[in-house]
Amino acid sequence: MNSSLKRLVLLLPLTSLACTLLNGTLATPTHTPADTPLIPPTSTSSAIPTITPSPEPTFTPTLPPPAGLPDPQAFEWVLIADGLVAPVDLQNAGDARLFVIEQGGVIRIVRGGELLPEPFLDLRDRVNASGSERGLLGLAFHPDFAGSGLFFVNYTGAEGASFISRFSLSPNPDRADPSSEVNLLRVAQPYRNHNGGGLAFGPDGYLYIGLGDGGSAGDPLGNGQRLDTFLGKMLRVDVDAGDPYAIPPDNPFADGGGLPEIWAYGLRNPWRFAFDSLTGSLFIGDVGQGNWEEIDFQPARAAPPANYGWNLREGMHEFAGGEAPEVVDPVTEYSHAQGCSVTGGIVVRDPTLPEWQGVFLYGDYCSGLIWGLLQGGGGWHSDQLFDTHFSVSGFGTDHEGAVYVVDYGGGVYRLARRP
Numbered sequence: 001m002n003s004s005l006k007r008l009v010l011l012l013p014l015t016s017l018a019c020t021l022l023n024g025t026l027a028t029p030t031h032t033p034a035d036t037p038l039i040p041p042t043s044t045s046s047a048i049p050t051i052t053p054s055p056e057p058t059f060t061p062t063l064p065p066p067a068g069l070p071d072p073q074a075f076e077w078v079l080i081a082d083g084l085v086a087p088v089d090l091q092n093a094g095d096a097r098l099f100v101i102e103q104g105g106v107i108r109i110v111r112g113g114e115l116l117p118e119p120f121l122d123l124r125d126r127v128n129a130s131g132s133e134r135g136l137l138g139l140a141f142h143p144d145f146a147g148s149g150l151f152f153v154n155y156t157g158a159e160g161a162s163f164i165s166r167f168s169l170s171p172n173p174d175r176a177d178p179s180s181e182v183n184l185l186r187v188a189q190p191y192r193n194h195n196g197g198g199l200a201f202g203p204d205g206y207l208y209i210g211l212g213d214g215g216s217a218g219d220p221l222g223n224g225q226r227l228d229t230f231l232g233k234m235l236r237v238d239v240d241a242g243d244p245y246a247i248p249p250d251n252p253f254a255d256g257g258g259l260p261e262i263w264a265y266g267l268r269n270p271w272r273f274a275f276d277s278l279t280g281s282l283f284i285g286d287v288g289q290g291n292w293e294e295i296d297f298q299p300a301r302a303a304p305p306a307n308y309g310w311n312l313r314e315g316m317h318e319f320a321g322g323e324a325p326e327v328v329d330p331v332t333e334y335s336h337a338q339g340c341s342v343t344g345g346i347v348v349r350d351p352t353l354p355e356w357q358g359v360f361l362y363g364d365y366c367s368g369l370i371w372g373l374l375q376g377g378g379g380w381h382s383d384q385l386f387d388t389h390f391s392v393s394g395f396g397t398d399h400e401g402a403v404y405v406v407d408y409g410g411g412v413y414r415l416a417r418r419p
Contacts, residue, residue, distance in 0.1 A: 285344020
């Protein structure tokens with residue numbers, strides 16, 4: 001590809017914003033509510049042995065945080081791969097490859113700026129991609145992927161259920177074995193939307209799983225606040241013990257009071273979450289109902305469970321109302337005057353971009369806006385940085401810390417300094 005064509009997009013930083021698209025109508029996100037009921041909600045659990053807790057990780061800062069958000073005019077998003085079909089996520093496996101999820105059920109490899117013709121994994125024979133929010137939605141590589149060859153995916157499958165499954169490599173390191181699937185969880189979804197779909201390994205080595213409230217509008221089943229369902233939750237499991245997993249002994253309901261897999265609750269549709277690779281803190285982008293989009297935050301070593309408030313609240317605002325103990329407000333929110341579907345992002349730790357250290361980037365699927373969020377001065381500061389043409393569906397990093405944004409229209413772009 002001609003290098004001049006690669007430097008495609010990045011409009012000036014925003015001072016004001018008209019946030020509607022053509023004819024004043026926002027584009028339809030991949031997370032649009034749909035009201036078609038499918039199957040009754042259920043939850044699953046396992047008889048899980050107790051394990052010894054892993055030692056707490058140590059985080060040593062290597063770069064000081066910036067005094068404020070960087071000037072976005074000095075930076076741009078550079079196209080590094082295109083031709084993808086409905087990409088929704090990007091991950092790395094600790095090497096020079098990028099792995100991009102296509103919602104229809106395929107994982108593609110980008111290496112050296114080239115999209116490899118053969119997929120890493122093709123699950124179209126079992127992925128249910130009917131409707132705008134179903135499909136292959138999440139990917140996480142085992143922390144010891146180099147030694148184990150194991151990775152995990154989150155997809156919508158038979159009868160619209162969410163499947164959390166483990167796969168392994170084939171003898172070819174660029175191809176996984178589709179017949180190696182081991183299912184960890186199957187969670188029935190009562191409606192077609194709000195599947196969540198994110199997966200990530202935390203600094204503690206446990207697998208975190210994001211699931212939406214089950215769909216429709218307004219959480220009609222009350223799943224966000226219920227503790228007897230996986231829906232509307234962040235789950236946390238130990239995939240290195242038990243069959244097919246074990247419950248970390250410090251999970252908040254490991255000894256009862258709720259499903260033992262639950263780590264946090266009160267979520268509507270967590271569309272992308274990420275751990276800060278330096279501090280271990282957790283950021284969650286939670287898609288709103290009709291008015292507010294939010295970013296939730298859990299500091300490293302915070303005592304769980306966190307209740308992020310849905311459906312009692314939408315963002316910082318009352319929704320259904322009612323009492324709940326210690327609801328955690330989001331650290332930032334934006335209204336539907338600025339977009340309609342938040343995409344949680346990534347904390348920048350790229351050593352080649354010292355101005356960006358500690359900035360959490362997140363975006364909106366509908367408007368293409370990208371914000372920066374930074375903690376300092378006793379609070380949080382968030383600014384709109386970029387106005388793009390992207391349908392922002394995901395963010396990710398490579399093994400060296402470079403930051404990427406995924407455009408649902410088919411491209412992957414890297415944050416870079418302008419020449």
